[in-house]
Amino acid sequence: MSVRVSTADFDVSEEMNRLTAGNTEIGGVALFAGKVRGDVNGEALTSMTLEHYPGMTEAELERIEGEAQRRFELSTSLIIHRVGELKPGDNIVLVITCAPHRKHAFAAAEFLMDYLKMYAPFWKKETFASGATRWVDARESDDEAAAAWAAYSE
Amino acid sequence: MSVRVSTADFDVSEEMNRLTAGNTEIGGVALFAGKVRGDVNGEALTSMTLEHYPGMTEAELERIEGEAQRRFELSTSLIIHRVGELKPGDNIVLVITCAPHRKHAFAAAEFLMDYLKMYAPFWKKETFASGATRWVDARESDDEAAAAWAAYSE
């Protein structure tokens, strides 16, 4: 289990290989990579800047990962989140979950993403081709996704 | 959208990069990799041999991928399934789904795996350290997972 906040990009194969090396209890690896989209409601994006809260970010990501470990049968997992200025097509976030069985790997990856979007202290600022900048609004659907997991555990 | 049946291993980064290159409508990539586990109910596995039905396999995988494309907002997807003799820790299957939004990427990846396990004509034969061999039995839970998707679409 590990978390990383970094300005650098990640290599998916390298991270997967490191997680699974020598562990033959792993039957399934689920993964999610979030990427910067090229436009927002038809407006061309030139860059996306990610700010975070050093210290709290790592604490929240570790808490979220621990919660996933309690809820699912996980062999290991990884969360990487980038910060700084990113361009369309760049990777933003990587979540990898390894489990003996695929349903747990899938569920844990989706859980990690939902909770990360709800609780991890990152903020996105969009810069458009026009020069305008805008802080991204939190989406209600993200809160609902996290709330669904809370209900699921009851 | 593409499918591939191969004795060769795959590189996850290479496949992901090929799928996403130059496509900035993609906001999320979900991926599942299935791997050979080192033991079955405590019995050490030495190898796993995968047989398939050439011709029908490709037709079924394309049908399943088309079904995912109809059900979810997908930018593109990929299914790779290996055949032949594999060892513990080896990759068996790779599913990648790319979508503007993460919920569709996740759902489509899980859908593809569930349907592949239900319909794609592959058969696994296990060889144990004792020398014994055994054809893997289909799991009822796999049928149930596919049935749940059928109900979901109604």
Next chain:
Amino acid sequence: MTEKPNTEKPGAGEIVLRYFAWLRERTGVSEERLTLPPGILTVGDLLLWQSQRGHPFDQAFAKPEAIRVAINHTHAKPAASIASAREIAFFPPVTGG
């Protein structure tokens, strides 16, 4: 297991039957071409015929509920007609992924 399918077309009235996984092992046959006796109209009829065909087919097809069938590369239920079949495959429930 990855042998090339025989691409020669079956002769008039002939059909290709294929066997996979433990059905291939128990019958000892991966592929055969033959003309079915008259009166076999559905997948169910064909499974019954196999179970009455004599050694080793009778034993391999003793539990038809454990066997899946595809006609021309498409999954087919016991009630399906085999009228348009050029190739029919028999196999256990699939276990890939």
Next chain:
Amino acid sequence: MTEKPNTEKPGAGEIVLRYFAWLRERTGVSEERLTLPPGILTVGDLLLWQSQRGHPFDQAFAKPEAIRVAINHTHAKPAASIASAREIAFFPPVTGG
């Protein structure tokens, strides 16, 4: 945005306040150390105080329902006590991932 947090301990009665995203931009402050006036017991009290603190805080905190708070790196609700707080952060709802 990735400046090192000031690791000097706050003095007796002092607290560190931090601001992120548009709260940092609107207040023009990323971090400050100060002694809160007496009577501020909860997160809600603190948000009210910020909204009455004068320019530019009054405007940045005009809609406290749009602001989230963390005490010592942990999310805190408006009713939470700030008694054990060494560091309190103010930020909009998170939008990572």
